[in-house]
Amino acid sequence: MDTPQKSITQIGTPISKSKFEDSPVFNYINSLSPIRPVKSIPIPHPFSSLSFTSPPSVFTSPHLTSSHKESRFFKTHHSSSHLTNPLESRPDSTSNEQAVAETTKDFNIDASTRDESSIEVAPDDPVASPCGEDTTDLSLVPYSPPRGENCSSDDAGMELQKMYDNVQGKNQTPDWESLISDASELLIFGSPNDSEAFRCLMMQRASTSEAMTNNEPESSDAIPYEAASILHRGMRRRCLDFEMPGNKQTLSENNTTVAFESSSRCVVPSIGLHLNAIAMSSKDCKTNVTHDYSGKIQVGLQGSTSTMQESLDQTENETREDADQVLEDVLEEPALAELNLSSPKKKRLKLEAGEGESCKRCNCKKSKCLKLYCECFAAGVYCIEPCSCVDCFNKPIHEDTVLATRKQIESRNPLAFAPKVIRSSDSVQETGDDASKTPASARHKRGCNCKKSNCLKKYCECYQGGVGCSINCRCEGCKNAFGRKDGSSVADMEAELEEESETIERSRTAQTHQNTEVLVNKEASSALPMTPMPIYRQQLVQLPFSSSKNMMPPPQQSLLGGGSSSAIFNSQYLRNPDITLTQSRDEKSFETVAEDGGEEMPEIIIHSPKANIKTLSPNSKRVSPPNLDSSSSGSILGRRSSGRKLILQSIPSFPSLTPQN
DNA sequence: GAGTTTGAAACT
């Protein structure tokens, strides 16, 4: 931290604006640069300053990895704790109902909650610009959710311009430290898109300022910005998701610049953190850092483009290895990993993911997407364009309302936003042997209340969550395939399926041997539909730590122990009722495996043998969620002999405002 | 795509 502070004094203090303007160099530059002085002056300062004053995590050597991120986290955490959640700091937010009622109004941040140095947002902020509206929150809420969908990269410049204007208007001797602070807020929490603008500005600065002797401002910036954006990507997830198309430009794996831009726009679909980020900050940073990583991974994976899909399909294994490699890199060099993940090869995952969680959409008509009825809201994500909701308030521009509503709901039920499917406390102890004996290591938080579905349809939350019913359930005629309320476990069913699978596999093997025999084709064709499962299973079997014993219904993200928005993951996970139990069990094996690892280190779960399922499940439209996409690589990870558990958490814990069990 | 069913969420 010494360096940054030092830099502040060195750069910020000494360089007086007037002096700078009067300098011959400045004049000369002005004459050359198309950039107008009024902008070139103010903006560069914040930036240059920022580049030295921001937390180490942002501007320190790119070599920093985890610590790097932690710093970042602390930074943001710190900020959030002070600036915080508007709900807590804003008196006018005490009335949730009111907040909800005034949804369309209360978008401006109370000046009172800001630091004196905070940049005041023009009251006449762009009307139609969601970006403009949101930017007002930037300095107040570190984890400010996504800007409008179409925020232009110019916004950053605008903000900075405002800052400059403001400072200039008030003081001839700007409070650089404050300004820097504000600027850093913008840089850190602004729209990822802004990073582009920043980069441009930085470049300009680099080319025009002698102060830029500092080497590689580029690289050092890129990563930091990226890192910063990650923190709230979850909140921006939806917006960014739809910016992806624009980023589908062909990416060169070697072109870090392009990769960066792409990644900066990518979003972690995962993450239904929109409202949780704030609360999340209070958690131990380790956990958050982990989420961060997973988020990164996802960003990369989901940033896939369709362009590679075909080729990837043909080289599934290769892709997996790539993913494996990438993930490995992620653990050691997040920033780098992210860049890597931007590679075209991983794009495919994104594509597939696009249809899943990341594109989770609701169809609310009356709830305004502010009730748990709304899947998006319940999952902690903002509604997105594809949603068919009416009068939706679950959008970034209504952040306050969303937060208020959320808080209100949580006041009623603290666990309202907690994962519906929770992992039993003893599940952790369930290793291999026990796993199969227990219907499921995860259970629905409250249990279901099914009357007619027999817990065999997704009406049943337990079933939907891929967990068996438990004593908590009040269901009638429970036949939950993942475990019945009466205690009958899946073990039996698994045994059956196992047997069946084996039979199928055997026949398949036999077929393979008889490949040369044309006559066999007849039978083979009839058996084809069945091959999928066997194949899939085979792959799973390859997993070093995979155990057939663990073959269980797919556990949910909840297995991670962290509260994650179960909704998204779970629902998506088993969205397709057509998915055979076998498949589910396979997926389960993944998670169990990861769990078995026992290590409590950052985990990146990658579930989703989506590709496999897709191919193997003839009648399934969409077998696995987008998140799971990455899972295709997940299985890869599973193979890792290193034993490192990589859990790509599609939905980082869904930190609720209140501690959850 | 429209209509029905279902069960969670919300309300009383």
Add this chain to the structure above:
DNA sequence: CAGTTTCAAACTC
């Protein structure tokens, strides 16, 4: 806490 209503997803046709 129980009963009822509202709601939107899941499902069916």
